[in-house]
Amino acid sequence: MIRTEGLVKRYGAVAAVDGIDLDVRPGDVYGFLGANGSGKTTTVRCLLGLVLATSGEVRVLGQPMPKNAASVLPRVGALVEGPAAYGHLSGAANLTILDASGPAPQGPLGGGRRGRRDRVAQALSLVGLASVGRRPVRAYSLGMRQRLGLAGALLRQPELLVLDEPTNGLDPQGILEVRTLLQTLNAAGTTVFLSSHLLAEVEELCTRIGLLDRGRLVVQEDLATLRAPTGRVVVRTPDADEAHRLLDGRVEVREDDLLFVRTADAAEINARLVAAGLRVVELGPERRRLEDVIAERTSARAPGEVAR
Amino acid sequence: MIVVELGKLFRRRRTWLTIALLNLLPTIVAVLLAVTGIAPRPGQGPAFLSAVVANGSLFAIAALAIVLPLFLPISVAVVAGEAVAGESQAGTLRYLLIRPVGRTRLLVAKLVASTAYVLVSVLTVAAVGFVVGRLTLGNAPLSQSMVSVSGTLLTPGQIAWRTVLAIAFITFSMLGVAAMALFLSTLTDSPQTATLGALAFLIGSSLLLTIDAARPLQPYLPTRYWLTFVDLYRDPLLLSGVERGVGLQAVYVAVLLGAAWANFATKDITS
Numbered sequence: 011m012i013r014t015e016g017l018v019k020r021y022g023a024v025a026a027v028d029g030i031d032l033d034v035r036p037g038d039v040y041g042f043l044g045a046n047g048s049g050k051t052t053t054v055r056c057l058l059g060l061v062l063a064t065s066g067e068v069r070v071l072g073q074p075m076p077k078n079a080a081s082v083l084p085r086v087g088a089l090v091e092g093p094a095a096y097g098h099l100s101g102a103a104n105l106t107i108l109d110a111s112g113p114a115p116q117g118p119l120g121g122g123r124r125g126r127r128d129r130v131a132q133a134l135s136l137v138g139l140a141s142v143g144r145r146p147v148r149a150y151s152l153g154m155r156q157r158l159g160l161a162g163a164l165l166r167q168p169e170l171l172v173l174d175e176p177t178n179g180l181d182p183q184g185i186l187e188v189r190t191l192l193q194t195l196n197a198a199g200t201t202v203f204l205s206s207h208l209l210a211e212v213e214e215l216c217t218r219i220g221l222l223d224r225g226r227l228v229v230q231e232d233l234a235t236l237r238a239p240t241g242r243v244v245v246r247t248p249d250a251d252e253a254h255r256l257l258d259g260r261v262e263v264r265e266d267d268l269l270f271v272r273t274a275d276a277a278e279i280n281a282r283l284v285a286a287g288l289r290v291v292e293l294g295p296e297r298r299r300l301e302d303v304i305a306e307r308t309s310a311r312a313p314g315e316v317a318r
Numbered sequence: 319m320i321v322v323e324l325g326k327l328f329r330r331r332r333t334w335l336t337i338a339l340l341n342l343l344p345t346i347v348a349v350l351l352a353v354t355g356i357a358p359r360p361g362q363g364p365a366f367l368s369a370v371v372a373n374g375s376l377f378a379i380a381a382l383a384i385v386l387p388l389f390l391p392i393s394v395a396v397v398a399g400e401a402v403a404g405e406s407q408a409g410t411l412r413y414l415l416i417r418p419v420g421r422t423r424l425l426v427a428k429l430v431a432s433t434a435y436v437l438v439s440v441l442t443v444a445a446v447g448f449v450v451g452r453l454t455l456g457n458a459p460l461s462q463s464m465v466s467v468s469g470t471l472l473t474p475g476q477i478a479w480r481t482v483l484a485i486a487f488i489t490f491s492m493l494g495v496a497a498m499a500l501f502l503s504t505l506t507d508s509p510q511t512a513t514l515g516a517l518a519f520l521i522g523s524s525l526l527l528t529i530d531a532a533r534p535l536q537p538y539l540p541t542r543y544w545l546t547f548v549d550l551y552r553d554p555l556l557l558s559g560v561e562r563g564v565g566l567q568a569v570y571v572a573v574l575l576g577a578a579w580a581n582f583a584t585k586d587i588t589s
Contacts, residue, residue, distance in 0.1 A: 094409025
């Protein structure tokens with residue numbers, strides 16, 4: 011769905027994006043992670059043809075960008091660096107203008123003026139803004155503006171959603187709603203490219219991860235692979251001393267009442283501990299957290315340093 | 319896209335407020351003239367003001383002459399300067415471009431909307447001037463002839479079509495302002511900067527027109543021929559200044575729009 015080869019974007023001497031090879035497959039929920047200033051937004055802007063790459067190739071939906079923008083972009087919905095709308099108009103009026111501005115092809119994306127009112131109403135109800143009425147966007151809260159931005163992205167039922175920080179400014183309830191919405195859309199066949207710096211959000215939602223560090227893509231992998239079991243079992247027990255003795259030599263690390271045991275078979279460890287009459291609070295295979303992967307793969311940042 | 323842009327511009331209260339304010343100054347002048355009866359002597363003050371006391375209908379032309387040097391260009395520069403930079407500042411530019419609206423298409427739509435604004439404001443000033451003139455400055459029958467700038471008489475029919483020509487000429491002169499503001503609007507993300515930049519250009523031009531040392535430059539200054547529309551009311555018709563004005567404006571419009579297009583078509587949109 012999205013493929014870049016050696017994508018580079020320089021602003022003067024600084025390479026904001028420095029040779030990225032993205033590969034987003036149909037049906038993915040792709041989590042595009044990176045710290046502030048690592049080049050996420052610049053990459054997203056390159057994908058959408060807003061910023062012209064210094065070198066490298068971009069293909070979206072199999073077609074070169076920005077050359078084929080006119081045929082690619084109607085099939086893509088996007089939220090780039092926060093929502094934007096005309097403050098003096100209502101949410102529905104804003105969506106109407108957006109809908110009327112672009113092409114109106116036939117087919118599933120389709121229709122011109124006739125279906126406009128329905129499309130706008132449907133997009134607004136998808137994001138929970140059906141009942142805001144004629145209030146001008148100026149009077150919207152940050153969360154409502156974010157929802158309106160999402161409605162704009164969903165207006166034409168795109169095959170690909172490119173979302174930059176979609177849950178920014180939403181309350182916990184709103185975050186949950188957006189997550190459910192994206193999961194529903196993905197189940198119905200929409201590919202989602204989600205750029206974010208919120209690990210929890212990406213871990214909940216995404217199937218594949220791309221990790222950006224100072225303009226370079228340092229990880230691009232399935233989330234399941236990244237979080238594969240490490241071959242150790244974690245045991246939490248108040249009887250840690252006895253357990254340590256019982257599991258002689260297989261305990262690799264001990265942190266107070268936490269034991270890290272080298273084995274693939276958690277059930278066997280459990281059986282042995284219980285048979286010896288030891289109390290077990292928690293027991294399970296150790297999985298790497300996304301946070302650990304990121305700490306491992308990205309270069310350390312000086313305190314207070316935001317970007318290069 | 320053109321329809322959408324026209325809708326955005328003319329469904330906005332601010333647009334009509336600007337046009338209303340634009341009509342305020344000529345209206346004040348008309349009321350003052352009517353109350354005091356003191357018209358500037360021929361050859362002094364804004365063009366045609368000496369004639370309007372005798373014939374209120376002519377105030378349409380006088381009103382245009384009043385707003386032309388400053389107020390009309392300001393309002394045009396505000397609207398055209400806002401065109402791209404306003405979208406850019408609000409962040410809506412990126413959403414329009416990924417909708418997608420082609421960049422050239424967007425620029426053309428903005429240009430058409432700015433042109434429509436110029437036309438509507440010029441026509442409004444002429445119409446309001448006509449009505450206000452007749453209400454305040456004597457109801458001379460419409461069939462009355464007018465003394466031309468050259469001193470001979472012009473028939474109402476001649477006045478009518480010469481006024482149409484004058485309106486067309488003023489509109490075209492304002493397109494130069496619009497093109498300048500639109501070009502600056504593609505350069506900056508701040509509509510105020512674009513507007514003020516265009517005005518600085520015009521004020522600079524007006525200033526150079528008053529300096530004898532700048533005489534070699536003067537035929538090429540954008541404001542040089544604006545007031546030559548007065549020549550349309552000479553008898554016989556004196557067209558050389560008007561023709562030169564149209565030619566000069568055409569060059570400015572073409573060059574500035576070309577520059578706006580060249581800049582905008584390949585610009586990185588980072589707003």
